Amino acid sequence: MPHSLRVRLRTAASAAALMAAASASQAALVDVTVTVQNLQPANSVAFAALHLGFNSGTFDAFNIGEAATAPIISVAELGSGAAWQAAFAAADPGATRGTVTGRLDPGMTRSATFRVDTSVNRYFTFASMVVPSNDLFIGNDNPLQYQLFDIGGNLLIPSITVGARSVWDAGSEIFDPAAAAFVGTSSMRRDQNSVVAFNFAELAAFNGLTTAAGYTFNSALTADSDIYSIGFNVAAVPEPGSYALMAAGLMAVGFAIRRRRSDATSGRAATV
Numbered sequence: 251m252p253h254s255l256r257v258r259l260r261t262a263a264s265a266a267a268l269m270a271a272a273s274a275s276q277a278a279l280v281d282v283t284v285t286v287q288n289l290q291p292a293n294s295v296a297f298a299a300l301h302l303g304f305n306s307g308t309f310d311a312f313n314i315g316e317a318a319t320a321p322i323i324s325v326a327e328l329g330s331g332a333a334w335q336a337a338f339a340a341a342d343p344g345a346t347r348g349t350v351t352g353r354l355d356p357g358m359t360r361s362a363t364f365r366v367d368t369s370v371n372r373y374f375t376f377a378s379m380v381v382p383s384n385d386l387f388i389g390n391d392n393p394l395q396y397q398l399f400d401i402g403g404n405l406l407i408p409s410i411t412v413g414a415r416s417v418w419d420a421g422s423e424i425f426d427p428a429a430a431a432f433v434g435t436s437s438m439r440r441d442q443n444s445v446v447a448f449n450f451a452e453l454a455a456f457n458g459l460t461t462a463a464g465y466t467f468n469s470a471l472t473a474d475s476d477i478y479s480i481g482f483n484v485a486a487v488p489e490p491g492s493y494a495l496m497a498a499g500l501m502a503v504g505f506a507i508r509r510r511r512s513d514a515t516s517g518r519a520a521t522v
């Protein structure tokens with residue numbers, strides 16, 4: 251075999267290997283755009299910011315029938331994710347955590363994008379305060395309830411719809427419209443000393459009160475009412491390292507092509 255052909259074959263083979271390595275290593279990283287929508291009509295419930303994490307399934311924020319802990323109380327009573335995020339980080343340091351910021355009034359949509367490694371963070375966990383309320387929230391009790399990605403990084407759940415029947419009462423603050431967020435003064439809160447339980451019926455008791463958004467609250471929720479949706483849109487992202495691998499592969503291909511052209515030119519010149 252002529253030396254120049256061996257070089258071309260070797261160069262082409264190493265270029266192919268580099269390209270293959272690049273495409274294999276980029277499978278794990280994706281950009282996930284989370285879009286939240288308040289499915290309720292005007293004058294109904296609103297939601298505080300959505301606190302979320304793409305994770306390994308090891309952070310369990312609360313349990314039905316048990317006293318709520320400080321992290322979920324901070325979400326349920328104040329809409330704040332600080333304590334929840336800190337507990338999440340401690341339980342699952344490799345999780346991609348974040349927030350879709352801003353209150354979500356009836357009919358409103360908001361979104362945010364997160365870079366997720368699907369090789370380690372296949373599950374989705376969320377929590378958001380429902381207002382008006384003293385301590386109502388939405389979120390998943392079971393950290394393994396929503397497996398977003400399979401082992402190959404394919405999206406398994408395009409959206410999550412939350413119904414009124416899935417609204418939680420943290421059991422930490424006594425029902426009192428005067429102390430409820432969005433319609434009252436939250437500094438007046440009183441301890442409930444109860445446990446986490448389903449409770450959307452309490453929302454009807456706020457009907458007729460003026461909200462912080464200026465509308466008169468009028469909830470007509472039934473257990474079957476859809477109140478909230480979380481949609482997932484996935485875009486592939488090559489890892490930074492694979493850009494370098496792909497560049498190296500392309501350079502090797504370019505080198506092989508240039509070499510073949512120069513060989514062809516010198517070959518032609520020799521026969522004339």
Ligand SMILES: [Ca+2]
Nearest residue numbers: 310312313391
């Ligand atoms: Ca749980």
Ligand SMILES: [Ca+2]
Nearest residue numbers: 385419421423
């Ligand atoms: Ca309560």
